[in-house]
Structures are given as structure tokens and as C-alpha cells.
Amino acid sequence: MxxxxxxxxxxxxxxxxxxxxxxxxxxxxxxxxxxxxxxxxxxxxxxxxxxxxxxxxxxxxxxxxxxxxxxxxxxxxxxxxxxxxxxxxxxxxxxxxxxxxxxxxxxxxxxxxxxxxxxxxxxxxxxxxxxxxxxxxxxxxxxxxxxxxxxxxxxxxxxxxxxxxxxxxxxxxxxxxxxxxxxxxxxxxxxxxxxxxxxxxxxxxxxxxxxxxxxTNKKIEVLISKLLSSERRAIKLARDTEAISIIKENSVKELKSLNYAMENTLLYCRISPMGKIIHMGDKFSKLLHYNPSFDTDKSFSQALTTIEKEQLAIDQIIADKQRSGWQGELNTTDRNGNMLWLDMSMIPVRIRKEESELLVICFNITVRKNAELEVERLNRENIIERINQQKVISSKIVENQENEQNRIAREIHDGIGQMLTGLKFSLESINLDDKEKSAQKIEYLKKLSLDIIKGVRTATFNLMPPELSDHGIVSSIAKLTLELAKLTGKNVQFYNKTDFDQRLDSLIEINIYRLTQEAINNAIKYAESSHIIVQLSHSNKILSITIDDNGKGFDVTAVEKKRNSESGMGLLFMKERVQYINGRVFINSIPGEGTRITFNIPI
CATH class of the missing domain: 1.20.1330 (f41 fragment of flagellin, N-terminal domain)
Structure with a gap:
């Protein structure tokens, strides 16, 4: 049939x-x-x-x-x-x-x-x-x-x-x-x-x-099969591309926010968009004499200053910048009537879908501002004596900066761990609709917090190593090379060729340490070198420090002409710092072979 x-x-x-x-x-x-x-x-x-x-x-x-x-x-x-x-x-x-x-x-x-x-x-x-x-x-x-x-x-x-x-x-x-x-x-x-x-x-x-x-069924079936296969591949490719784009965008945003926050995390406070204090860090509370047990009804502006005009200005900044954020220097008056300068950053943070707050991160720049104001006052009073007093003023500025860096180092040691832990807990409380991505994000942020803590410890050591004030320049440079070798994986070695063990003036030791630190960091960061040798030797009148690296080298003459570039300004600042302690610097570099920097300082 x-x-x-x-x-x-x-x-x-x-x-x-x-x-x-x-x-x-x-x-x-x-x-x-x-x-x-x-x-x-x-x-x-x-x-x-x-x-x-x-x-x-x-x-x-x-x-x-x-x-x-x-x-x-x-x-x-x-x-x-x-x-x-x-x-x-x-x-x-x-x-x-x-x-x-x-x-x-x-x-x-x-x-x-x-x-x-x-x-x-x-x-x-x-x-x-x-x-x-x-x-x-x-x-x-x-x-x-x-x-x-x-x-x-x-x-x-x-x-x-x-x-x-x-x-x-x-x-x-x-x-x-x-x-x-x-x-x-x-x-x-x-x-x-x-x-x-x-x-x-x-x-x-x-x-x-x-x-x-x-x-006609077979031909149509083959054609449809090919079309469906192509469609599935296109849809999968589009989804993968979109997912990668979203992940990349979120990672960049998180990295920028965290990097920006960590650059200013010495004094911090969490406030609502209406200016009410949610939580204030211990360091900030001590600076402002703010007691969370008794001052629960105070707003952020009232905690910062007792002057009504200054309070209104701070409240206006919060009202205008609660969505976009704000960064700038703020001048207030504390409860004792003293002038307080803060380098302040307000960062909007979304906690939940319909709830947000402001993370306020401050840096106390009162000492620096007072030094700057003092310099301006001296300049206005006597312009003729400006050149003669330049070293005195510069010395005062450097002293203030070093004192401030010492204070920053103490603050980081005392409070940065607690602050980072608070930041970690805040990040872990984020609730997203997609549970799988939320779990991945939380694990990523935990790892990032540990990396930040490691970086802050490194920054603390760079600000003011205790060996410098306790044991002198030789011990601090030896410690510096050892720590940088551990942190960067580079082969950094130090040799005290003449067994120098004298103590110098604290200002001279600080500048010698900073010069050596900058030279080693430049060799690691820009020269891409794998081996760095630091040698110290001395005579009756001269202390000499030589830093050799096997990096890519550079044209010294060409770099010195480009004073507006980062490398050109770095060499200029290095020369000015060594001149400040009456020393001299010699730079020899061959492209493709390496660089030698020598500092000679009178003792």
C-alpha cells in the first residue's frame, strides 16, 4: 500500500x-x-x-x-x-x-x-x-x-x-x-x-x-537546524559579552571607590543624607571631643563646630552633594575655639535598594595649614628677608611634614585595623538580588580588604620607620631594603662597606633615608630592575650612598630637560633635597644596561 x-x-x-x-x-x-x-x-x-x-x-x-x-x-x-x-x-x-x-x-x-x-x-x-x-x-x-x-x-x-x-x-x-x-x-x-x-x-x-x-521536509529540517544552531551561538555570545561587561564595570567602580576611600581613611564618619551621625570612628571622636553616649542628638555639623555660620555651610554641602559626593578642604572651629583644617571627602554609599548614606573621610591638615599660613604671614611682613629666611621656612615646613607623617603613622598603627574591619563588615552587609554574584563579590571584597591592610602596613613603614629614630640611618636603610625585597620579590641587597655606625642630625638622617627610599622605589617602579644593590661607605668628611640597578636605564640629559614630566620632577626634587643638607647627587645611566645614583653628604 x-x-x-x-x-x-x-x-x-x-x-x-x-x-x-x-x-x-x-x-x-x-x-x-x-x-x-x-x-x-x-x-x-x-x-x-x-x-x-x-x-x-x-x-x-x-x-x-x-x-x-x-x-x-x-x-x-x-x-x-x-x-x-x-x-x-x-x-x-x-x-x-x-x-x-x-x-x-x-x-x-x-x-x-x-x-x-x-x-x-x-x-x-x-x-x-x-x-x-x-x-x-x-x-x-x-x-x-x-x-x-x-x-x-x-x-x-x-x-x-x-x-x-x-x-x-x-x-x-x-x-x-x-x-x-x-x-x-x-x-x-x-x-x-x-x-x-x-x-x-x-x-x-x-x-x-x-x-x-x-x-521537502528534509531540506527544511536541515535549514532550520542550522538557523537554530546559529541563533543559540549568537544568544550565548551576547549573554557572555554582557555578563563580562557588567562584571568589568562593577569591578572598576568598586576598585575606584575603594582606592579613593583608602587614600583618605585616617578620620572617618558615617552620616545619613540628612546629616545625622550614624557612626563616628574613635580617632575622629577624640579629635572633635564627640561622645556618642551623650551627643546622640547632634548632627555632623554640630559635632564639627560650635559656630552656627560654619554649621549652616556644612549642612548646605551635605544637602547639595549627598548624591554626587564632595571633596575639598574645610576650615572649622573646635569646642576649645581652636582652628581646625580638614581635607574632607564625602562618598555616597548605597546600603540597600532604597537606603543610602554618606561616608565622610577626613585628613587632619591643621599643622600643614598653620605652617602655610605662617609662611604667608612672614612673606607679607618682610619680602626682603624672604631669600635669607628660605631655609628656615623650608626647614619648618619639612619638620611639620615629618611630624605630621609621624602622627599619621601612629594613627594608622592604632586605628587602621579597626577601620578596615569596619569597612569589611559594611561591604559584607551588601544585599544584592543575585545571590550567586553576591557571594562572588563578597569573597572578592574580603580578599581585597586583606590586600589593602597589607598595603597600609607598607605605607606605614614608608612614612616613618622606627629604626630611623631608634638606631640611625644604617639600621633603617638595612630594614628598608629587607622589607622592599619581601614586598616586591626583587633582589634588594645592602652593604655597609666601611662599617659606618655614627648618628647624624635627625634632619640629615631623615633626608638621607628619603633620598635612598626614592632611588630604590624608582628602580623598582620605573627601571623594571630585578637586582638592586645599596652600598654605604664613608670617610672623615663624606658619607657616600650608592644605588645600582640592572634596569632599562634612561637618557639623563633628555629627562632633565623634561621638567614637567614625572621623572624630570623626581630628579629635580631629589637634587633639591640633597642640596638642602649641603650634599651632592651624581646620576649615571645607560639605556638598556642600568642606573647608578650616588649621594655624597658631608658629616
Whole structure:
């Protein structure tokens, strides 16, 4: 049979194929049209049946609601809402009665049929006494309530209502079940008819597939398969690209925020967008004499200064910059009347989706500002003596800077660990919608916090090593080379060729240490060297320090001409610092071979 059908299909010409195709389409269209008409009729019938079932089910809810409202009114001792409660009971009763009679007798507006099956008539007749009793008892209870009759009579009516409501709910369950049973019978009958139409339609489709579509099926299948494969690859590539872009963008934003925050994390405070203090660090609290136990109602501006004008200016900055952030120098007056200069940064931080706060990070620059103001005052008083007093002023500035760096080092040692721990806890409290990415982000931020702590420890050592003040220049340079070798992985070695062990003036030792530190850092950072040798030797009058590296070297003459570049300014500052202690610097460098820097300082 299959072979005959195949032979017949091969012998068909285009005209016969067209006629068969049109016949199949017309037949399918007729069967679909009939099926749709039947389906629409069935849907309409099922909608009516479902509406009947739904409203029948709601009758149970309305009866229970009526009983609940009566119980609440009967138990209430507050007469202020009695009229409203009675009104609600009446509305519920009327709606319940109207719906029940519509179900029982039929209703054109609700599209409820008047004719019912014998089973439904029997069930409605059975529930009728309970409906009448609930109606009569509720009306009588409201009249008794209005006449303020004894509570005993009201209680009898309420109990009767509750008993009949329970019976009504049980009988309505039977009515709902009968509605569902009759609806199921209709659906079953209609489904059998639809199965017949569906079987005929499937037969037509099978014949059409067998003789018309099968020859072209393979080519279309291969083409669609290739298209779907290409689409899946394109979608996967687009998703991967988007995910990588989002991760990269978030990482850059987090890195920038954390780097910027860590550059200014000596004094910190968390405040709300309205300027209220959420938390203030211990160092900041001591500086401002702020006690969180007694000053809970104070705003950030009130904690900073007691001057009303300064408070208004700070509040205005918070109001204007709470979304974009702010950075600048702030001049305030503390509680003792002393002038306080702060290099302040306000960073907006989003804690949750609808909650944000400001992270205020400050740097106490009072000493530096006072030194600058003192320099300006001296310049205004006597310009002629400016050149002669330059060294004195510079010495004062350097002393102040070194004192400030000592103070910064102490503050970092005392408080940076606690502050970083607080930052770590704050970052761990971030809640994101995507739990998987949130977990990855938290782990990443934990690792980053540990790296920051390591970097801060390094910065502390660079600011003011204790060996310099305790043991002198030889011990501090030896410690410097050892620490840099550990931190950078470079081979940094120190040799005291003449066993120099003298102590010099503290200012000279500080400058020698800074010069050596800068030369080694330049060899690591710019020269890309792997081996660095620091040699110290001395004579009766000269202390000589030589730093050799095997880096890429540079053209000394070309770099000195570019004074506006970082490297050119670095050489200039190095020369000025060594001249400040009456020393000299010699720089020899060959591109591709390495660099030697020698400092000669009189002793």
C-alpha cells in the first residue's frame, strides 16, 4: 500500500498536486471552522458553568462573612461603630439573598438559567429552610439590637444563625458539587465531538504530509537546524559579552571607590543624607571631643563646630552633594575655639535598594595649614628677608611634614585595623538580588580588604620607620631594603662597606633615608630592575650612598630637560633635597644596561 501511494505521488503532475493541496486546505479550513464554532460554544457554556460554580462557592463565603460580622457586632462593647457594623450586615445579607434567589430561580442579568436538573431542584429545596431561617433570624437580631433588648435573646438568635450557616455551607457544598458534575458531563460530551473532528482533521493532515510535505521536509529540517544552531551561538555570545561587561564595570567602580576611600581613611564618619551621625570612628571622636553616649542628638555639623555660620555651610554641602559626593578642604572651629583644617571627602554609599548614606573621610591638615599660613604671614611682613629666611621656612615646613607623617603613622598603627574591619563588615552587609554574584563579590571584597591592610602596613613603614629614630640611618636603610625585597620579590641587597655606625642630625638622617627610599622605589617602579644593590661607605668628611640597578636605564640629559614630566620632577626634587643638607647627587645611566645614583653628604 505504501509503495503504491509513493508511486502515485511521483506520477502526480503539478495541476493534480495543486488540486489536492487546495482540497486538503479547504477540508482543513472547514474542520477548523467547525471546531472553532464548537469550541466557542463550549467556552461560552463553560464560562456560564464556571460562573455558576464560582458564585455558588461565594455563597458559602457570604454566609460565613454574615455570621462573622454578627459575631463581631454581638461581642463588641464599643458602640461608636455599631451603626456602621449594622449597615455592613444588611449589605451582606441583601447580597447573599439576591445571589441565592438568582441561583435558585434564574436571572437574565447574571445569565443564570431558569431551568435546572431534578438533582439541583432537590438540593435547592433542601437548603431553602436554612436560607429562610438565616434571613429571618438576622433581621430579628438587628431589630432586637436596635431596640436594645436583652443579651439572652440576641445570643439565641446568633446561635441559631451559626447553626443554620453551618448547615447551609454543607448543603451548598452539595449544590456546588452537583454543578461541577453537570458541567463535567457537558464537557465530556463536547470533548467526544471534538475528538471526532480532531481525528478527521488529523487524517487530512496525515495524508497531506504524506503526499505533499514529506519530500521537502528534509531540506527544511536541515535549514532550520542550522538557523537554530546559529541563533543559540549568537544568544550565548551576547549573554557572555554582557555578563563580562557588567562584571568589568562593577569591578572598576568598586576598585575606584575603594582606592579613593583608602587614600583618605585616617578620620572617618558615617552620616545619613540628612546629616545625622550614624557612626563616628574613635580617632575622629577624640579629635572633635564627640561622645556618642551623650551627643546622640547632634548632627555632623554640630559635632564639627560650635559656630552656627560654619554649621549652616556644612549642612548646605551635605544637602547639595549627598548624591554626587564632595571633596575639598574645610576650615572649622573646635569646642576649645581652636582652628581646625580638614581635607574632607564625602562618598555616597548605597546600603540597600532604597537606603543610602554618606561616608565622610577626613585628613587632619591643621599643622600643614598653620605652617602655610605662617609662611604667608612672614612673606607679607618682610619680602626682603624672604631669600635669607628660605631655609628656615623650608626647614619648618619639612619638620611639620615629618611630624605630621609621624602622627599619621601612629594613627594608622592604632586605628587602621579597626577601620578596615569596619569597612569589611559594611561591604559584607551588601544585599544584592543575585545571590550567586553576591557571594562572588563578597569573597572578592574580603580578599581585597586583606590586600589593602597589607598595603597600609607598607605605607606605614614608608612614612616613618622606627629604626630611623631608634638606631640611625644604617639600621633603617638595612630594614628598608629587607622589607622592599619581601614586598616586591626583587633582589634588594645592602652593604655597609666601611662599617659606618655614627648618628647624624635627625634632619640629615631623615633626608638621607628619603633620598635612598626614592632611588630604590624608582628602580623598582620605573627601571623594571630585578637586582638592586645599596652600598654605604664613608670617610672623615663624606658619607657616600650608592644605588645600582640592572634596569632599562634612561637618557639623563633628555629627562632633565623634561621638567614637567614625572621623572624630570623626581630628579629635580631629589637634587633639591640633597642640596638642602649641603650634599651632592651624581646620576649615571645607560639605556638598556642600568642606573647608578650616588649621594655624597658631608658629616
Amino acid at each position: 505504501i509503495k503504491e501511494a509513493k508511486a502515485f505521488s511521483e506520477n502526480l503532475n503539478f495541476k493534480k498536486l495543486k488540486q489536492m493541496y487546495l482540497f486538503a486546505l479547504i477540508t482543513i479550513a472547514i474542520t477548523i471552522l467547525l471546531s472553532q464554532l464548537l469550541i466557542q460554544y463550549n467556552i461560552s457554556s463553560q464560562l456560564n458553568d464556571s460562573r455558576l460554580i464560582n458564585i455558588s462557592g461565594r455563597q458559602r463565603m457570604f454566609s460565613q462573612k454574615l455570621a462573622k460580622e454578627i459575631l463581631i457586632l454581638n461581642a463588641s462593647t464599643d458602640n461608636s461603630n455599631e451603626a456602621e457594623s449594622i449597615s455592613n450586615i444588611k449589605k451582606t445579607l441583601e447580597l447573599w439573598k439576591f445571589t441565592h434567589f438568582a441561583l435558585e430561580k434564574g436571572n437574565d442579568s447574571l445569565n443564570f438559567p431558569e431551568t435546572k436538573s431534578p438533582g439541583l431542584l432537590k438540593l435547592f429545596n433542601a437548603v431553602k429552610p436554612n436560607v429562610n431561617y438565616i434571613d429571618r433570624a438576622t433581621t430579628q437580631y438587628l431589630l432586637n439590637r436596635n431596640k436594645q433588648l436583652s443579651q439572652t435573646r440576641n445570643q439565641q438568635e446568633v446561635q441559631g444563625i451559626l447553626n443554620n450557616v453551618n448547615v447551609f455551607v454543607t448543603k451548598m457544598n452539595l449544590i456546588v458539587s452537583q454543578y461541577e458534575y453537570e458541567a463535567l458531563e457537558k464537557v465530556t460530551k463536547q470533548r467526544n465531538i471534538e475528538y471526532g473532528i480532531l481525528s478527521f482533521t488529523l487524517l487530512i493532515l496525515f495524508l497531506e504530509f504524506l503526499f505533499i510535505f514529506k519530500p
